[in-house]
Amino acid sequence: MKRLGILSVFLLLLWSCGTPKIAKVERQWYKGNLHTHSYWSDGDEFPEMIMGWYKDHGYDFIGLSDHNTLAAGEKWKLVPKGGVYKDAFYTYLKKYGEDWVEYKEDTGRVSVKLKTFQEYVPLFAEKDKFLIIQSEEITNSFEGKPLHLNVTNVKKLIGEQEGSSVSDVLQKSIDAVTAQRRATGQPMIIHINHPNFYFAITVDDMISLNGERFFEVFNGHPMVNNYGDSTHIGMEEMWDRINIAYLAAGKPLMYGVATDDSHNYHMFGDAYSNSGRGWVMVQADSLRPASLIEAMEAGDFYGSTGVTLSRISREGNKLRVEVAAEEGVAYTIQFIGVKKGEEMSSVLMEKKGIADEFALTEDIVFVRAKVVSDKYKENPFKEGDFEAAWTQPMVYQ
Template identity: 55%
Template sequence: MKYIFLILLLFVLTDLRAQEPSSKWYKGNTHAHSYWSDGDDFPEMIMDWYKTHGYDFISLSDHNTLGDEEKWKPIPKHPFRQRRFAEYLTKYGSSWVTYKTDSTGQISVKLKTLAEYRPLFEEKGRFLIIQAEEVSDGYGGKPIHMGAINVKELVKPQGGNSVAEVMQNNLDAVYEQRQRTGQPMFAHINHPNFEWAIKLEDMVQLKGDRFFEVYNGHPHVHNYGDTATMGMEELWDKLLIHYIHQGKPLLYALATDDSHNYLEHKIGLSNPGRGWIMVKAQSLTAGALIDAMERGDFYATTGVELEDVSFKKKTLAVKVKPVPGIDYTIQFWGAEKSADGVRQGGKLLKEVKGIKATYKLRKKDLYVRAKIISSQLKENPYMEGDLVTAWTQPVAKP
């Protein structure tokens, strides 16, 4: 009788596992701009670009707006802009496009809201638009920007008496809205080195910060730093050390386009398709994607695709989905506990040539993350000579 019960229990558990939705990778970008702020294209044309280029989800994150009011956009006289208006009108027709021309020949277009254009593009399980904004604030002339993803209401810039306080006040505003409305949402600190605004000493003061941009495709954000200011990867490692020491959750990193320019593609412009995230979630919904990201089940990339990333038995394992003719180097970066308690920064712990590699955390390791560098030059890169790269999220022992 006992054995019959065990067999029945095994069948039940097997059946339950079979019914559980399997996770899959979803490609998305959470930082893009349109005519609703300082982008140079219509929201519908931007949605069409991302959807036809294999993205599963996208957020337009225009500055301090959800694009839900009435706005008329004067179309600049520049030939690119005029040609784009003609393409827009041809593609969607006069029954969709609302525009007017004044006595001087100036064309102005009434921009479509998310509620209006969303039905044209969204398909359940295939393409999702997540409402977002870039909360654009500042202190002492320094721009302080933050992505607010899947917000239900506009988050107004909160201000503050220091760079750190401005960031904290805006983070708090997003998470207050999340708690009050019950809607899943998150914030990420954007391009810290844009106009050299945000420093390590500012970010270490934050509470509740879980995400930042390790890579941003805008040409003026100084991803790699300079002789006086650290780049984003060095900043990430130093922040991880501080956060672990302070008992905070691990800091996760995104790659984003920060796209503004859609009519001309070249180095020096802020184009789409430069950086994105791959999220391993059970469904293509905002809630499932955010749940996965808060678990660290995603990676940032400029084109390297991974078959799998796992962390089991204190071992981080990475497997690349290879492109024929391309070589890969998998690096494991982390930090070690030091005898005197001083933790300076991250270091290269291990390097493997090939498409798969593992790293087992040692007692002295605080954390480990993987960086995968291909031999392939990035097409239309952030900076000339950039190689196609990916970054996994850090892991640490419980």
């Protein structure tokens, strides 16, 4: 018995010393744009040139989301008239060469065979460095109203949906993505694009939806009316009204994304839809679609037009924000939320500086942070815009 006891102790020590410790995965911030267009639909550039721009400008992931297409099969693009487009074609040809670019000329016009998603991805994808996610802008309409939604990490084409109302069309798009996700087991998310594009989607349309967790609080296209007008509310007020209604109905919070919705790559200014205006920063454990989507569904991301946050902490009932400050730039941190019994959001606390926190109490429905700098945005959505960032809302626990 004594010998058995000594052996047992020895084996226990051996097991405890030999068991590898599971290292905690350090989550990182990844920068990405989820809304981008190319010659596969109504953008004015080749996919390779667009992917190269985002990779060269420090993005970690990109979703090329052309209208009702997945960049598959054979498509020839007639290069548009105008010297800028012809020059852009020769730039493309020089960069990638005759062996890569398949084209033909006829009566002075050039047609180019577009590269598919499967063809161009290997040129740019690098494990843990740069990821291209297959995406689609589901492009619908109802009574002339444009109803667009982006699906990220889609596996099969969704395509246009039809319905009996604005909300019915949107819901059918959401349901189609949900069904594909369940059938394939592939994680994917859907977000509503630019509700104020032709003022097509109202707060009431959004409130009635089920299964929608994301929408564009900022979109870089010049025609989307991010800030509303004299008779329509802007995206931030819409966001807060949706969440007031969602929480009252027992639905999960709606999260806000910032995107480029880029179409124009040769002409620049606030009359054009250019790259680099809005993006998301996602805090995930790896640069994989599943990891990024899991983090976004948990609210572990923020939207930005230029402000970088070094830390967002949601511990207990405290929301803390810390800014990765640029030298010579001043910041204002606003905590925006809704108190119980009120129908509108307001700035609950505001402070100039690079770090602050807000403690939720039972009388607050939800709170989110917005950080605004005094640095003017380069090539802004609207002249005079300052760089900003938006965290996701949180509720009292």
